[in-house]
Amino acid sequence: MFEDITVSNGSGMNGNGARVPVAPRPAIEFRNVDLAFDDQVILSDVSFCVGRGETRFVLGGSGTGKSTVIKLILGLIKPDAGKIFVEGEDITEFDDVELMRIRKKIGMVFQEGALFDSLSVYENVAYRLHEAGVDEDEVEHEVRRMLQFVDLEDAIDKMPIELSGGMRRRVGIARALVGDPNIVLFDEPTAGLDPPTARTICELAIKLRDIEDVSSIFVTHEMNNLDYISSEYAVIDREGKVQYEFAGETYCLLNTKVMMLLKGDIWFTGRGEELKASQDNYIRKFINGK
Amino acid sequence: MNPLKHFLLELQEVTGLLWRVLKGLRKRPRYFAEMIQQMDQVGVGSLGIVVLTGFFTGGVLILQAYPTLQYYGAQSNAGQGVATSLIRELGPVLTALMVAGRVGSSISAELGSMVVSQQIEAMRALGTSPARKLVTPRLVALLVCLPLLTIAADFFGLLGGGIVANQIYGLDTNVYISSVRTGTDINALITGVIKPIFFGLIIGLVSCHKGLTTKGGTVGVGVSTTQAVVISSICIIISDFFLSKVLQSLMGTTLF
Numbered sequence: 001m002f003e004d005i006t007v008s009n010g011s012g013m014n015g016n017g018a019r020v021p022v023a024p025r026p027a028i029e030f031r032n033v034d035l036a037f038d039d040q041v042i043l044s045d046v047s048f049c050v051g052r053g054e055t056r057f058v059l060g061g062s063g064t065g066k067s068t069v070i071k072l073i074l075g076l077i078k079p080d081a082g083k084i085f086v087e088g089e090d091i092t093e094f095d096d097v098e099l100m101r102i103r104k105k106i107g108m109v110f111q112e113g114a115l116f117d118s119l120s121v122y123e124n125v126a127y128r129l130h131e132a133g134v135d136e137d138e139v140e141h142e143v144r145r146m147l148q149f150v151d152l153e154d155a156i157d158k159m160p161i162e163l164s165g166g167m168r169r170r171v172g173i174a175r176a177l178v179g180d181p182n183i184v185l186f187d188e189p190t191a192g193l194d195p196p197t198a199r200t201i202c203e204l205a206i207k208l209r210d211i212e213d214v215s216s217i218f219v220t221h222e223m224n225n226l227d228y229i230s231s232e233y234a235v236i237d238r239e240g241k242v243q244y245e246f247a248g249e250t251y252c253l254l255n256t257k258v259m260m261l262l263k264g265d266i267w268f269t270g271r272g273e274e275l276k277a278s279q280d281n282y283i284r285k286f287i288n289g290k
Numbered sequence: 291m292n293p294l295k296h297f298l299l300e301l302q303e304v305t306g307l308l309w310r311v312l313k314g315l316r317k318r319p320r321y322f323a324e325m326i327q328q329m330d331q332v333g334v335g336s337l338g339i340v341v342l343t344g345f346f347t348g349g350v351l352i353l354q355a356y357p358t359l360q361y362y363g364a365q366s367n368a369g370q371g372v373a374t375s376l377i378r379e380l381g382p383v384l385t386a387l388m389v390a391g392r393v394g395s396s397i398s399a400e401l402g403s404m405v406v407s408q409q410i411e412a413m414r415a416l417g418t419s420p421a422r423k424l425v426t427p428r429l430v431a432l433l434v435c436l437p438l439l440t441i442a443a444d445f446f447g448l449l450g451g452g453i454v455a456n457q458i459y460g461l462d463t464n465v466y467i468s469s470v471r472t473g474t475d476i477n478a479l480i481t482g483v484i485k486p487i488f489f490g491l492i493i494g495l496v497s498c499h500k501g502l503t504t505k506g507g508t509v510g511v512g513v514s515t516t517q518a519v520v521i522s523s524i525c526i527i528i529s530d531f532f533l534s535k536v537l538q539s540l541m542g543t544t545l546f
C-alpha cells in the first residue's frame with residue numbers, strides 16, 4: 001500500500017535545506033502484534049509504522065516492553081500474533097537464513113553494549129566487515145572513522161573489560177553503524193553518559209536522520225534527548241560541514257515522532273510538542289517526574 | 291513437564307543444532323581461523339591431562355593384573371591385556387571423560403556467559419549465526435582432536451604399563467612389546483578411533499546446547515556448566531556400551 005510512493009531523492013529536503021513534506025514509505029511496520037511471556041502480556045494488538053528517514057522515539061516506564069519491540073524488529077523474538085514488516089518484507093515467518101539477510105541492513109545499539117568480551121575494540125567494531133570478508137586495509141580505515149566518530153580512537157587496541165560503561169556504549173554504537181545500515185535501533189544509547197557525550201550521540205542520530213536518510217527507533221528515558229532530536233535538524237553547509245539548526249516555530253520536524261508504551265498498548269503517539277502539551281496524567285508524570 | 295517429554299524435547303533441540311551446523315558447513319564464511327584456535331584449545335590444551343591419565347591407567351592395569359597373570363603363568367601376556375582394554379575401552383572412555391570435564395565445561399561456561407551478557411543476541415543482531423560461528427568450530431575441533439588425544443592416551447598407557455611391568459615386576463621389555471603387538475589388531479584400532487568420534491560429537495553438542503540455552507544470569511551459567519559435564523559423561527558411558535556392542539557384531543571379536 002505504501003509501495004508506490006517514492007521519496008524524491010531520499011533525503012527529504014530540497015536544495016535550500018528546507019524540509020519538504022514527503023510521504024514516508026515504512027521502514028518498519030507493526031501490524032496487530034501480540035506478545036506475552038508466559039502469562040505476562042507485554043504487547044497487545046500494537047500497530048505502528050516508522051517511515052523511511054523517520055526517527056521514532058519510544059518512551060515508557062521500565063519493563064513496558066521497549067527493548068522487546070526492538071528485539072521483535074530483529075526477529076530475535078517472534079510475536080505470538082500479528083505481523084512485522086521490515087522494508088516491506090514480512091519477517092514474521094522468516095527462517096534464520098532470511099532473518100540474517102534482514103539483520104545485515106539493521107544496526108542495533110544494545111542497552112548494555114553487549115560487546116564481545118573476547119575481541120578487542122578494533123575487532124568488535126570491525127565485526128561485520130570481518131564477517132563479510134572485507135579487505136583489511138579497508139576495515140582499518142572504516143574502524144578508525146567510526147571510532148573517531150564516537151571519540152574513542154585511543155581505545156582501539158583495548159579489550160572491552162578495560163573500558164568504562166559509557167565507553168562500551170560508544171563502542172557499541174560504532175559497531176552498529178559500520179556498514180551504513182538503513183535502519184538503526186538505539187536502546188537507551190545515552191543512559192549513564194555525561195551530557196556532552198549524550199549530546200554527541202543525539203547529534204549523530206540527527207545526522208543519520210537528515211543526511212543519511214536512516215530510519216531509526218530511539219528508546220530513551222531522557223527527555224533532553226527528545227528535545228534535541230525533535231527540535232534540531234542537520235544541514236551540510238558550503239564547506240561541507242554538518243551544521244545543526246533549530247527547526248523553530250515555522251518548521252515542524254515531520255520525520256520525528258514519539259510513541260509511549262504503557263500496559264501493552266501505545267498510550268500516546270504524535271510529535272514531541274504534542275507530548276509536552278498533553279494533559280494526560282501519566283504523561284505529565286513521565287515528563288516531569290512527579 | 292514429565293521427564294520423558296523433557297528428554298525428547300532436549301533431544302529434538304540437540305538434533306536441530308546438529309542440523310544447523312551441518313547445513314552451515316556448505317556456506318561461507320567457514321570460520322577456519324576459529325577452528326584452528328579451537329583445535330589448539332581442545333587438542334593441545336588437553337594433551338597434558340590426557341597423557342597423564344593414559345600413563346597411570348596403563349600402569350595401574352599392569353600393577354593389578356600382573357600377580358593374577360603370574361599365578362596362572364601367563365605373565366608374558368600382560369602387554370596383550372593392557373593393549374586390549376586400553377585401546378578398545380579405557381583409552382577412548384577415559385580420554386572422553388577427561389575432555390568432557392575440561393573442554394565441555396569451558397564451552398558451556400563460555401557460551402553461557404555470552405548468553406547472559408547478551409553477546410549471543412548481539413551476534414545474531416549483527417547477522418551471524420551462533421551455530422555456525424561458535425558451535426561448528428568447537429564441534430569440528432572435538433571431532434578432530436578427540437581421536438588424536440585418544441591415540442596419545444593409548445600410547446602413553448602402553449608405555450606406563452611397560453614401565454611398571456619392567457621396573458616393578460621385572461618383565462622383559464621385548465616380551466612386553468611383542469605381547470602388546472598381539473593385542474593391537476586392526477579391529478581394536480578401528481574401534482579405538484571410531485568411539486572418540488562419537489564421544490566428541492556428544493561432548494560438543496551437549497555442551498554447546500547447554501551453554502546456548504542458559505537461563506537466569508550467572509547462576510544459570512553454573513547450572514548449565516554442571517549439566518553439560520554430567521550429561522556428556524553419562525552419555526559417553528552409556529553410548530560406549532552400545533557402541534561396543536554394535537562394533538563387536540560388525541567386526542567380530544578377537545580376544546586373547
Ligand SMILES: Nc1ncnc2c1ncn2[C@@H]1O[C@H](COP(=O)(O)OP(=O)(O)OP(=O)(O)O)[C@@H](O)[C@H]1O
Nearest residue numbers: 037038042060061062063064065066067068069111
Ligand atoms: N526473555 C524473557 N522472558 C520472560 N520475560 C521477559 C523476557 N524478556 C523480557 N521480559 C519481560 O518483558 C517485560 C518488558 O521487558 P523489556 O526489556 O522490553 O522492558 P524495557 O521497556 O526495555 O525496560 P527498561 O526500560 O528497563 O529497559 C519485562 O517486564 C520483562 O520482565
Ligand SMILES: [Mg+2]
Nearest residue numbers: 066067111187
Ligand atoms: Mg530495555
